[in-house]
Amino acid sequence: MLPVLKFVLLPSVLLLASASRFPALACNNETDLEALLALKAGLSRHSDALDSWNTTTDFRQWHGVSCSLNHGQRVSELNLSSAGLRGYIAPSLGNLTYLRSLDLSYNLLHREIPRTIGQLSQMSYLDLKNNSLQGEIPWTIGQLRQLSHLYLSNNSTEGGITYGLRNCTRLVSIKLDLNKLHQEIPDWLGGLSRIEVMSLGKNKFTGIIPPSLGNLSSLRILNINDNQLSGPITESLSRISKLEMLALQVNQLSGTIPRTVFNMSSLIHIGLEMNQLSGTLSSNLGNGLPKIKYLILALNHFTGRITASLANATMIQLIDLSGNNLTGFVPPEIGTLCLNFLILTGNQLKSSTVQDWEFITSLTNCTSVRGVILQHNRFSGVLPSSIANLSRQLEIFDVSFNEIYGKIPVGIGNFPNQIKLELLSSN
Ligand SMILES: *[C@@H]1O[C@H](CO)[C@@H](O)[C@H](O)[C@H]1NC(C)=O
Ligand SMILES: *[C@@H]1O[C@H](CO)[C@@H](O)[C@H](O)[C@H]1NC(C)=O
Ligand SMILES: *[C@@H]1O[C@H](CO)[C@@H](O)[C@H](O)[C@H]1NC(C)=O
Ligand SMILES: *[C@@H]1O[C@H](CO)[C@@H](O)[C@H](O)[C@H]1NC(C)=O
Ligand SMILES: *[C@@H]1O[C@H](CO)[C@@H](O)[C@H](O)[C@H]1NC(C)=O
Ligand SMILES: *[C@@H]1O[C@H](CO)[C@@H](O)[C@H](O)[C@H]1NC(C)=O
Ligand SMILES: *[C@@H]1O[C@H](CO)[C@@H](O)[C@H](O)[C@H]1NC(C)=O
Numbered sequence: 001m002l003p004v005l006k007f008v009l010l011p012s013v014l015l016l017a018s019a020s021r022f023p024a025l026a027c028n029n030e031t032d033l034e035a036l037l038a039l040k041a042g043l044s045r046h047s048d049a050l051d052s053w054n055t056t057t058d059f060r061q062w063h064g065v066s067c068s069l070n071h072g073q074r075v076s077e078l079n080l081s082s083a084g085l086r087g088y089i090a091p092s093l094g095n096l097t098y099l100r101s102l103d104l105s106y107n108l109l110h111r112e113i114p115r116t117i118g119q120l121s122q123m124s125y126l127d128l129k130n131n132s133l134q135g136e137i138p139w140t141i142g143q144l145r146q147l148s149h150l151y152l153s154n155n156s157t158e159g160g161i162t163y164g165l166r167n168c169t170r171l172v173s174i175k176l177d178l179n180k181l182h183q184e185i186p187d188w189l190g191g192l193s194r195i196e197v198m199s200l201g202k203n204k205f206t207g208i209i210p211p212s213l214g215n216l217s218s219l220r221i222l223n224i225n226d227n228q229l230s231g232p233i234t235e236s237l238s239r240i241s242k243l244e245m246l247a248l249q250v251n252q253l254s255g256t257i258p259r260t261v262f263n264m265s266s267l268i269h270i271g272l273e274m275n276q277l278s279g280t281l282s283s284n285l286g287n288g289l290p291k292i293k294y295l296i297l298a299l300n301h302f303t304g305r306i307t308a309s310l311a312n313a314t315m316i317q318l319i320d321l322s323g324n325n326l327t328g329f330v331p332p333e334i335g336t337l338c339l340n341f342l343i344l345t346g347n348q349l350k351s352s353t354v355q356d357w358e359f360i361t362s363l364t365n366c367t368s369v370r371g372v373i374l375q376h377n378r379f380s381g382v383l384p385s386s387i388a389n390l391s392r393q394l395e396i397f398d399v400s401f402n403e404i405y406g407k408i409p410v411g412i413g414n415f416p417n418q419i420k421l422e423l424l425s426s427n
């Protein structure tokens with residue numbers, strides 16, 4: 001019992017005692033010291049952000065430095081996120097042999113990431129997003145077998161994704177958004193089998209979506225938005241049984257959406273807007289997406305009707321089918337959903353009888369409707385008076401540029417929010 005009691009009651013005494021018995025517990029290894037001071041010289045040329053990095057003190061009193069209890073008190077974490085640093089990362093970084101986590105995000109660092117980063121074999125977390133780093137990701141990153149997070153956002157790198165990353169088989173999360181990466185998305189990314197988050201948005205990737213990505217069985221989030229991808233949406237993606245977010249918007253993808261995509265029951269967010277996708281929307285689109293909340297297919301070339309099966313996607317909050325060539329009536333079943341936004345702008349949808357507006361009447365049952373945007377279609381006739389019963393949350397109801405006539409329904413002025421009500425007719 002005694003040793004336990006001693007530990008519980010006298011932790012500080014114990015710590016002091018062991019510290020004096022094992023002086024190595026001070027966090028001041030000279031290899032790390034040299035490396036940190038060289039880093040400081042590069043990182044803080046124009047700021048006093050690292051004034052606490054003072055040779056006379058233990059590293060644990062240095063801003064952003066943590067030491068490991070194992071490995072003889074070597075530096076294990078460096079977090080200088082948002083420290084106002086301007087400068088560059090010195091090659092001495094590679095001498096911080098036991099570094100596991102490096103976060104230099106949100107600074108104004110430039111030049112290249114030093115190749116010596118490849119010596120950091122314990123590294124599992126690397127976040128360099130939102131800097132001005134440039135140059136290719138050094139191939140040596142491929143030596144970071146422990147790497148489980150890699151964040152290199154905002155134009156920190158140019159060139160393609162370095163082949164070296166292929167060796168980072170422990171990667172769980174890759175975020176390379178907001179850079180200038182170009183070339184094709186390498187096939188071998190599909191071999192990083194532990195990846196859960198792959199975020200390559202806002203780069204300049206060209207070529208197709210490699211079918212091998214369908215092998216990433218742990219993937220939950222796939223963002224390749226805002227690139228220059230072309231070709232079809234590879235059917236292999238629908239093998240990813242855990243995928244929650246498929247964000248491929250703002251590319252030049254073409255062809256039809258594989259029907260199997262609409263059977264991916266894990267999906268919560270489908271973002272495919274601003275591509276060149278075409279074809280009709282599968283008549284059972286809404287039957288295999290029990291979790292879907294956001295369905296954004298805007299600004300493509302879809303034709304045909306809006307499928308009533310959408311009503312079976314009962315979790316859906318946002319439907320945006322604007323800027324396509326959809327025809328026919330809006331199925332009344334759509335109104336049984338409880339939507340935040342229904343955006344159908346810029347199609348060739350129509351209405352002529354009161355029944356054709358039934359979707360609006362049914363929507364009055366939903367208290368969370370915030371926007372119904374139907375402008376630039378072929379809706380005609382008289383608006384149903386039920387619009388006055390739409391949710392008190394309503395912010396925008398826009399049927400401008402249609403062929404609507406008749407009186408503005410009584411009671412429509414009663415919405416508590418400052419709603420934007422556009423009833424402007426095109427004729
Ligand atoms: C510092 O680390 C190096 C490399 O691990 C090691 O050789 C050296 O003995 C350490 N110095 C001290 C004072 O622990
Ligand atoms: C380190 O800090 C001490 C006490 O704050 C100060 O006297 C000394 O000048 C500092 N040394 C350097 C190199 O900044
Ligand atoms: C670094 O510190 C910031 C707060 O300053 C924190 O938000 C961030 O999560 C930290 N990074 C790591 C890798 O712990
Ligand atoms: C890394 O440490 C070694 C040994 O102390 C030293 O010779 C070398 O110059 C250091 N490398 C860098 C890039 O600072
Ligand atoms: C990037 O950092 C700048 C300041 O350096 C900040 O203004 C900007 O909002 C950041 N961008 C993102 C996406 O966080
Ligand atoms: C990228 O970083 C620069 C400088 O840090 C910042 O000014 C800019 O706003 C950032 N861009 C984005 C898109 O975050
Ligand atoms: C990063 O992007 C900003 C804004 O796009 C640009 O001004 C800056 O030159 C870029 N930095 C590098 C290193 O490419």
Ligand SMILES: *[C@@H]1O[C@H](CO)[C@@H](O)[C@H](O)[C@H]1NC(C)=O
Pocket residue numbers: 139140142143163164167
């Ligand atoms: C990747 O690992 C293989 C096998 O271990 C090795 O031969 C190769 O040199 C490594 N590639 C890079 C770029 O580190």
Ligand SMILES: *[C@@H]1O[C@H](CO)[C@@H](O)[C@H](O)[C@H]1NC(C)=O
Pocket residue numbers: 190211212213214215236
């Ligand atoms: C990965 O996917 C590609 C294309 O879908 C396939 O040919 C390959 O056999 C897969 N590799 C593994 C290891 O499953």
Ligand SMILES: *[C@@H]1O[C@H](CO)[C@@H](O)[C@H](O)[C@H]1NC(C)=O
Pocket residue numbers: 300301302323324325
């Ligand atoms: C809709 O169809 C018309 C006629 O076929 C075509 O000119 C137009 O480009 C199409 N619009 C879209 C968004 O596909």
Ligand SMILES: *[C@@H]1O[C@H](CO)[C@@H](O)[C@H](O)[C@H]1NC(C)=O
Pocket residue numbers: 283284287308309310312
């Ligand atoms: C909605 O789902 C039910 C039950 O699975 C099915 O019977 C019905 O046909 C579906 N509705 C549509 C319009 O596909």
Ligand SMILES: *[C@@H]1O[C@H](CO)[C@@H](O)[C@H](O)[C@H]1NC(C)=O
Pocket residue numbers: 361362363364365
């Ligand atoms: C509102 O929902 C109830 C119960 O589901 C239903 O009986 C009623 O017809 C609905 N009202 C409208 C206007 O759709």
